Amino acid sequence: MVLFIEKIPEKDVALDSFGCHWQTTLESLLARGRSAGADFVEIFLENVDHLGLLAEQDSITSVSPSFGKGAGIRVFLGKRDGFVSTNDLSANGLSEALDKALGMLSLQVQDSSLFSFEGLGDLTDFSTQKKLWLENCPKLKEATQTILLATDLLDKKGKHLQARRGSYSRIWQEVLVAASDGTFSKDIRLHQSIGVNVLAADREFRSSIGRRYGSSDRPNDLREWDPDLSTREVCESADKMLYADYVEAGQLPAVLANKFGGVIFHEACGHLLETTQIERGTTPFSEKIDHQIANTAVTAIDEGSTDGAFGSLSMDDEGMKPQKTILIKNGVLKSFLSDRAGELRTGHPRTGSGRRQSHTFAAASRMRNTYIAPGKYNPEDLISSIDNGLYCKSMGGGSVGPTGQFNFAVEEGYLIKNGELSKPVKGATLIGEAKEIMPRISMCANDLDLAAGYCGSVSGNINVTVGQPHIKVDSITVGGR
Amino acid sequence: MNSLPIDMNKLTVNLLDRMNKYVSKYSIKQWDLGATASTDSSVQVDHGIAKQLKGSQRSSVTIRVWNNQGLVGITSTSDLSDAGLQKSVHGAYEASLFGNPNESPQFSELCKAPLPKLERPLKKLLGIQNILEILIEAESSLLSTHKSISSVPYNGISESNYQRIYINSEGANRSLNNTQASLYLYARAEELRKKPRSSGSVRLALGVEDLDIDGCILEASKRTISHLNYIPIRTDKYLVCFTPEAILELISSFSSMFNARAVIDGVSLSERDSIGKKISSPIFSLCDNALHPSNIGATSFDGEGTPTQNITIIESGRIKNFLHSEATARSFGVKPTGHAGMGAKASVSPDWFEIGRSKEHKNKTNNLNHRNSNEEFVLIESLNALHSGVKASQGSFSLPFDGWLVRNGETISIEAATVAGDIIQVLNNIVEIEMDSIVTHSGISPHVWVDGLSITGEA
Known part of the structure; x- marks a missing residue:
């Protein structure tokens, strides 16, 4: 069936949920885009229901629900693309947005055209089992009670606490992707995260510790969360770090703990394996497929399918099922993370990694659940192999610069002396370059675990998982005082 | 469009x-x-x-x-x-x-x-x-x-x-x-x-x-060209000169020091009674000037409809005012300053910082100038990774930076390094504020000199 341009149908567009009733409207828009000469047209529709809660000390201080709808329309001509986002989901609003995207590429709708559009396929609906997710999430009363319980537990378990905070965020997102290659897919996503933070202060000593827990697709996540365990961990860390000395700067061997320790791989290497970095010419690994880029101890994976993990997806934001991508195997680079534009511009096949914060961003190749695979050692083996070094029990955030230099704040650190953990230290930053550090990861323990986080990059802030077992880096620059 | x-x-x-x-x-x-x-x-x-x-x-x-x-x-x-x-x-x-x-x-x-x-x-x-x-x-x-x-x-x-x-x-x-x-x-x-x-x-x-x-x-x-030739720097304490961009980035990262919301919440380095107290070297002054003609993104009212203004935060090294929303102003018994967002608990944030010499030092001659100083010093051009390297509630920072080592008048780029310290010590160790103010996209400031800052290099 070849579709012809006609007036974009208005009916049904205002219905609350996305689905097959959008098909005629979307097909007309896609046909219109193709008739103008676009090689490819993609429409991303989004409906979001968000709830944010903040408890401070013993009060709920902020309840902030928000709702929104919008569309992102992307048009490709050769390797170029134009992208327009709009809040206006009326037929006219979408049509106008499409025309603007076409105009960016100097394309205009023609009365007759050689370019055809064969129509959308059947709707691939990943949301069929998810219709009741939003309804099944904790209501405001239940959520506020749980978060207040957490701040109360912080008070009971903590010492010298000057500020206690608990937060909860629930994002329900319904998305629909329609594209001129026939892609027609729908999904519902649910992401919940819980944060606990404390600031301990005694005279001139201060320590601030935070933890975030996150899940995808689990309406009962807040109910199943263990506030007792989480608050105990945070209070213990704050207590240990309160009187810690500042670390002395220098080159040291380091052991990075599992879970959020994986942020080092995420920032230092993961970003350099996204095709957006090849496009920019900012990765040193662009010509290194099948080359040794890391120590043979390192195998690294990115996937979107771990049950309940914060970065898991049923489909990416371009309608593709996420794949399990082996990035590095025994130190050898095997694959890049690619989206539609990445495939077009770099030749690396799509991996179901096209992601975006919202309809206001075009999708880009991004990480999902990224981790270093477990090795054969016990964590203690790594520590006992070091005479004088640093144990990074908990990492803060980090970032990577345009020439591949990375840095990470160490939230909770301990010196290693003669193969054993010694006194706590604060103020440490790990600094280096991926291509220099990856060969120095010489030991991986057998205790892989994952942690939830947020990643900000070219297509906005997205939820991801980082992870690793305990790993040993033979030598790294530690910034301190 | x-x-x-x-x-x-x-x-x-x-x-x-x-x-x-x-x-x-x-x-x-x-x-x-x-x-x-x-x-x-x-x-x-x-x-x-x-x-x-x-x-x-x-x-x-x-x-x-x-x-x-x-x-x-x-x-x-x-x-x-x-x-x-x-x-x-x-x-x-x-x-x-x-x-x-x-x-x-x-x-x-x-x-x-x-x-x-x-x-x-x-x-x-x-x-x-x-x-x-x-x-x-x-x-x-x-x-x-x-x-x-x-x-x-x-x-x-x-x-x-x-x-x-x-x-x-x-x-x-x-x-x-x-x-x-x-x-x-x-x-x-x-x-x-x-x-x-x-x-x-x-x-x-x-x-x-x-x-x-x-x-x-x-x-x-x-x-970019100035960084082509580079050297590693040895880990030590240095006399540091911050460019206007860099010092504005640093001060902005610790703006909770002047934020009444953060003071009330107990996550600021300042306390309710910090007004009038010494926080920095006496030569340092700081304003938040939403109305400066170079502030391109200036707005005339905040999220609560309060007019924006030029307000002095530090004068001659002492805190003069905090930034307020309606609720924090009411709590302090002052007027709102035009720095609020809109919320059940309104956030407070600065507009556009203006760093300068305090009144009594305005016309005093510079001892140090980044263009012709004979001292050995590190010139910090810009700070990176502020979101992860700043612990605002603790006052500490450890930040990678781009910059140069200046020795005997010769300037050479530093390969890779971080600068670490405590913001209160930085403010108190300011030894010079140059005469010429420079407008940047995020505020206005002269070059600012700080003594004894820890720098970690790879040499």
Whole structure:
């Protein structure tokens, strides 16, 4: 069936949920885009229901629900693309947005055209089992009670606490992707995260510790969360770090703990394996497929399918099922993370990694659940192999610069002396370059675990998982005082 | 995308009518609303070819309601349809049932006060094809400035029209309409057997035609080339000179020191009684000057409708004022300062910092000058990774930076290093503030000298 341009149908567009009733409207828009000469047209529709809660000390201080709808329309001509986002989901609003995207590429709708559009396929609906997710999430009363319980537990378990905070965020997102290659897919996503933070202060000593827990697709996540365990961990860390000395700067061997320790791989290497970095010419690994880029101890994976993990997806934001991508195997680079534009511009096949914060961003190749695979050692083996070094029990955030230099704040650190953990230290930053550090990861323990986080990059802030077992880096620059 | 996004006068009347209708269902007598609408266009290029062209048309509304117990609820939406607005009013009402009885915001006592006059004429939007051509030319010019500059991996030009309103149930009615344009060029240079180096420049203006494009190209090129030859630096304590950009970045990261919200919440380094107390070297002064003519993104009112202003924060090394929302001002017994967002618990944030010498040091001669000092010092051009390397509530920082080691008048780039310290010590160890103030895209400041800062290098 070849579709012809006609007036974009208005009916049904205002219905609350996305689905097959959008098909005629979307097909007309896609046909219109193709008739103008676009090689490819993609429409991303989004409906979001968000709830944010903040408890401070013993009060709920902020309840902030928000709702929104919008569309992102992307048009490709050769390797170029134009992208327009709009809040206006009326037929006219979408049509106008499409025309603007076409105009960016100097394309205009023609009365007759050689370019055809064969129509959308059947709707691939990943949301069929998810219709009741939003309804099944904790209501405001239940959520506020749980978060207040957490701040109360912080008070009971903590010492010298000057500020206690608990937060909860629930994002329900319904998305629909329609594209001129026939892609027609729908999904519902649910992401919940819980944060606990404390600031301990005694005279001139201060320590601030935070933890975030996150899940995808689990309406009962807040109910199943263990506030007792989480608050105990945070209070213990704050207590240990309160009187810690500042670390002395220098080159040291380091052991990075599992879970959020994986942020080092995420920032230092993961970003350099996204095709957006090849496009920019900012990765040193662009010509290194099948080359040794890391120590043979390192195998690294990115996937979107771990049950309940914060970065898991049923489909990416371009309608593709996420794949399990082996990035590095025994130190050898095997694959890049690619989206539609990445495939077009770099030749690396799509991996179901096209992601975006919202309809206001075009999708880009991004990480999902990224981790270093477990090795054969016990964590203690790594520590006992070091005479004088640093144990990074908990990492803060980090970032990577345009020439591949990375840095990470160490939230909770301990010196290693003669193969054993010694006194706590604060103020440490790990600094280096991926291509220099990856060969120095010489030991991986057998205790892989994952942690939830947020990643900000070219297509906005997205939820991801980082992870690793305990790993040993033979030598790294530690910034301190 | 050349047209104004929305007729805001029409929208104001429309929202006012609809709000009065919807809130009556919940017996809500007090409410306020902030709405924004914008159109933006932006482009990025790669070696003369448009890489991505982007446009957006956005609108959103934030609604606050006070229920009959005086508790506040808030919600926001981008769906301005009747159904969207009704859903939002309902959401705000529901949220108000969980409002904080210990601290409820009220309307700002200044929400109907006269607004400062800002000279920000609306500029013509050129359209995406025109700004694309400008960027292609700028990229080409930058590439041609030096043979080692191989690409400009991070670049972009954008123009936008931004409109905002604030209305409330007691008749406050604020609106503004701004245009803004930006250009950023971050070049990458590489020489044989050396690490790639990168640096760049940013310019803001009211419209694309006012952007200092040549200046941006020149600065990006000069900075990038200046880092081509580099040396490792040994780990030690150094005399450091911060460029205006760098010191503004550092002070902004610790702005919770002057933020009344953070003080009340116990996460600031300052306390309620810190006003009048010494916090820095006596030569240092700091203002937050939302109204400075070079503040391109200036607005005349904050999220609560309070007029913005130029306010002194530190004078002669002592804290003079905190920044306030309505609620924090009421708690301190002062007037709101025009720094609030809109919320059940309104956030407070600075506008545009102005660093300078305090009054009594204004005309004293410089002991140190980054252009001709004979001292050995580190010149910090820009700080990186502020989001992860700053512990604002502890006062500590450990930040990678781009900069140079200056020795015997010779300037050479530092390969890779971090600077670490405590912000209170930094403020107290300021040994010189140069005479010449320089306008940056995020504020205004002279070069500022600090003694004894820890720098970690790889040498």
